[in-house]
Amino acid sequence: MSAFDTVLVVDWSGGNDRGPTPVKDAIWACIARDGRTEEPVYLRNRQVAEDWIAALLDREIAAGRRTLAGFDFPFGYPKGFCRALTGSDDPLALWSWLEARVEDSPQANNRFDLAGEINRGFGGSGPFWFNGLQRDIDGLPKTKDGYRNSFPERRACETRAKGSFTCWQLGGSGAVGGQVLTGLPVLERLRRRFGARAWPFEPLDAHVALIEVWPSLILGKEPEGRIRDAWQVREITRALSALAPDTLAAMLDVEAPEEGWILGLGHEAALDAARRAPPLLRNDCFALPPGVDWTPVSDALAMLRQKIAPVAAVAQATVSSAAGRIAAEDVTARRANPPHPNAAVDGYGFAGGRDEGHHEMQLVEGRAAAGDAPGAVPAGHAVRILTGAALPQGVDTVVLQEDVTVTDGRVAFRGPVRAGANTRKAGEDVQRGDVVLHQGRRIGAADAALLSACGVAEVSVHAPLRVAVLSTGDELCEAGSEAAPGQIHDANRPMLLELLRGFGHDPVDGGRVGDDRDRLRAALDAASETADAILTSGGASAGDEDHVSALLTETGSMALWRIAVKPGRPLALGLWRGKPVFGLPGNPVAAMVCTLIFARPALSVLAGGVWTEPQGFMVPAGFSKRKKPGRSEFLRARMRDGKAEVFASEGSGRISGLSWAEGLVELPMDGMEIAPGTPVRYIPFGSFGLRS
Numbered sequence: 037m038s039a040f041d042t043v044l045v046v047d048w049s050g051g052n053d054r055g056p057t058p059v060k061d062a063i064w065a066c067i068a069r070d071g072r073t074e075e076p077v078y079l080r081n082r083q084v085a086e087d088w089i090a091a092l093l094d095r096e097i098a099a100g101r102r103t104l105a106g107f108d109f110p111f112g113y114p115k116g117f118c119r120a121l122t123g124s125d126d127p128l129a130l131w132s133w134l135e136a137r138v139e140d141s142p143q144a145n146n147r148f149d150l151a152g153e154i155n156r157g158f159g160g161s162g163p164f165w166f167n168g169l170q171r172d173i174d175g176l177p178k179t180k181d182g183y184r185n186s187f188p189e190r191r192a193c194e195t196r197a198k199g200s201f202t203c204w205q206l207g208g209s210g211a212v213g214g215q216v217l218t219g220l221p222v223l224e225r226l227r228r229r230f231g232a233r234a235w236p237f238e239p240l241d242a243h244v245a246l247i248e249v250w251p252s253l254i255l256g257k258e259p260e261g262r263i264r265d266a267w268q269v270r271e272i273t274r275a276l277s278a279l280a281p282d283t284l285a286a287m288l289d290v291e292a293p294e295e296g297w298i299l300g301l302g303h304e305a306a307l308d309a310a311r312r313a314p315p316l317l318r319n320d321c322f323a324l325p326p327g328v329d330w331t332p333v334s335d336a337l338a339m340l341r342q343k344i345a346p347v348a349a350v351a352q353a354t355v356s357s358a359a360g361r362i363a364a365e366d367v368t369a370r371r372a373n374p375p376h377p378n379a380a381v382d383g384y385g386f387a388g389g390r391d392e393g394h395h396e397m398q399l400v401e402g403r404a405a406a407g408d409a410p411g412a413v414p415a416g417h418a419v420r421i422l423t424g425a426a427l428p429q430g431v432d433t434v435v436l437q438e439d440v441t442v443t444d445g446r447v448a449f450r451g452p453v454r455a456g457a458n459t460r461k462a463g464e465d466v467q468r469g470d471v472v473l474h475q476g477r478r479i480g481a482a483d484a485a486l487l488s489a490c491g492v493a494e495v496s497v498h499a500p501l502r503v504a505v506l507s508t509g510d511e512l513c514e515a516g517s518e519a520a521p522g523q524i525h526d527a528n529r530p531m532l533l534e535l536l537r538g539f540g541h542d543p544v545d546g547g548r549v550g551d552d553r554d555r556l557r558a559a560l561d562a563a564s565e566t567a568d569a570i571l572t573s574g575g576a577s578a579g580d581e582d583h584v585s586a587l588l589t590e591t592g593s594m595a596l597w598r599i600a601v602k603p604g605r606p607l608a609l610g611l612w613r614g615k616p617v618f619g620l621p622g623n624p625v626a627a628m629v630c631t632l633i634f635a636r637p638a639l640s641v642l643a644g645g646v647w648t649e650p651q652g653f654m655v656p657a658g659f660s661k662r663k664k665p666g667r668s669e670f671l672r673a674r675m676r677d678g679k680a681e682v683f684a685s686e687g688s689g690r691i692s693g694l695s696w697a698e699g700l701v702e703l704p705m706d707g708m709e710i711a712p713g714t715p716v717r718y719i720p721f722g723s724f725g726l727r728s
């Protein structure tokens with residue numbers, strides 16, 4: 037038997053709807069995929085749970101994945117009951133029998149009445165007991181007083197499972213009887229709908245295996261502050277998903293044709309060992325370790341924003357040389373734009389509008405062209421005027437040259453013509469004294485135009501921020517050089533240098549150092565001499581070879597930011613000789629995303645600029661993804677046919693995906709079920725100031 041791709045464990049409940057807020061003694065479910073255990077999911081009632089499970093199985097089956105679905109209630113009753121009730125020894129006949137009779141809704145179900153009915157068929161004092169309702173039910177004893185049961189009290193497995201309850205008891209603390217009556221009909225529907233196989237009654241040769249589990253087999257009391265059921269499903273899910281295929285096969289190999297069995301009974305040590313085993317080496321090295329507080333991206337950005345201030349020096353620059361620099365102060369217009377009223381077209385100018393009908397005017401000598409000092413036009417006269425010409429005195433309206441005839445020094449046209457037509461008013465764009473450039477703005481081509489138009493010759497700007505880039509790692513060799521065995525070419529440094537150029541900073545190549553603390557110290561010293569800020573990549577975690585972290589820690593300024601982001605890894609932040617250091621992850625994808633999301637706005641502020649938030653756009657997804665809650669995710673993406681498509685692999689070493697992408701899709705902290713058409717936030721690389 038091949039191993040399972042997905043493990044689902046459900047802690048069932050016989051109670052009614054428990055409301056929207058997660059509580060204990062409700063239904064809890066947990067999933068592990070490919071050995072990675074997700075957070076438990078709260079399911080407020082059985083109907084919600086059944087839909088949720090069905091949706092999961094739909095997805096897993098569609099993806100060709102096999103699912104082990106564990107449920108924490110007995111799959112069968114003690115020997116003899118099944119035949120007595122249904123006429124067959126096949127427990128699945130009992131599942132079907134119950135499915136046909138149990139009525140269940142979020143507010144009420146008929147399990148006590150049904151149990152009374154069954155009891156009456158057996159004489160009326162057993163096998164079921166306990167009544168959770170106010171009213172009496174004929175044949176259903178409320179307590180064990182007067183209770184008689186002609187069937188065994190326990191299944192064979194329960195006589196071995198210390199502390200287990202009998203399925204005859206329908207309620208009261210720890211009882212499981214209600215779960216069986218409400219659970220088996222659901223399992224029966226899953227069998228029918230998905231061709232699921234029930235263990236140990238059928239061979240597990242389909243996509244879904246329904247398996248009986250019992251958390252108390254290996255679990256004691258939950259840790260302080262945890263919801264017991266949530267903790268239990270997670271632990272059991274982890275244990276089952278971590279089992280070696282042979283071990284699982286041995287556990288599944290039981291003979292219990294009628295009553296069923298508890299998975300792992302007799303193998304408790306192995307099950308518990310699987311639960312406690314360190315997580316398997318995973319493809320996804322960014323999985324969040326349990327129990328660590330991860331800072332949401334927005335909080336991290338807010339904290340970063342608070343801690344950063346401009347460091348770049350200030351100097352005067354002429355407008356023509358200021359493009360690309362950041363304004364160090366607000367700049368006001370010294371002159372209005374336009375400075376004087378002027379003609380917007382080539383035509384004939386005069387005073388006032390004209391009504392409908394034919395109009396004729398005497399033309400004055402000469403013309404008014406752009407650059408001419410404005411003359412004067414007598415009342416009732418018109419003047420030939422060209423685009424951009426300052427309006428002469430006595431002119432406030434221009435008629436288009438295409439709309440007139442000129443004969444014998446007279447201009448004729450048909451009205452109406454609105455007063456002021458085809459002219460531009462003084463200051464209609466900018467008034468003298470308006471702020472035309474705000475402190476912190478990076479001056480672009482259009483700003484240079486505006487400043488010039490408004491009579492500004494010089495502006496005070498920040499010197500370019502010099503940012504050193506340093507790669508760390510023994511495995512790195514220089515791009516283009518011959519790589520020794522075990523070496524890879526340094527991909528981050530060329531990338532980061534170019535990113536910085538795109539952000540408008542002055543990149544400084546700080547070189548490459550191996551995993552050697554003294555050499556790294558010397559490299560940081562050198563970088564801090566020449567640069568205003570330092571970006572390092574690699575060695576930023578807390579491992580043996582994470583020398584960036586170690587050195588920054590020595591300075592006492594180090595903070596390891598655990599940010600809930602994928603791709604991520606802790607971001608080491610600190611100061612080296614007063615210069616801010618961003619210790620980026622080594623993985624190129626993580627290094628780029630962290631640079632775009634965290635380093636870019638921070639560097640912008642250091643450079644004297646504003647805190648930059650990349651402009652994103654809500655667009656329809658062109659992909660499907662199930663995103664788990666708890667961290668933001670940035671996917672390499674691009675727009676095609678109006679939809680955001682994402683790179684096939686999320687592996688953070690996949691540099692080809694970075695190159696393929698033209699932007700990022702940002703997914704928020706919440707869990708998300710994305711299907712084609714779901715709105716997602718797309719941030720084009722252009723929003724980060726990048727060219728592609």
Ligand code: AMP
Pocket residue numbers: 507508509511512524525526527528529573574575576577620621622623624
């Ligand atoms: P580190 O953050 O040092 O643990 O490195 C994480 C991963 O990124 C390792 O697989 C490194 O080999 C890889 N890596 C580190 N620096 C670079 C780099 N400059 N270019 C390409 N890969 C790198």
Ligand code: MG
Pocket residue numbers: 508509510574575581622
């Ligand atoms: Mg390294």
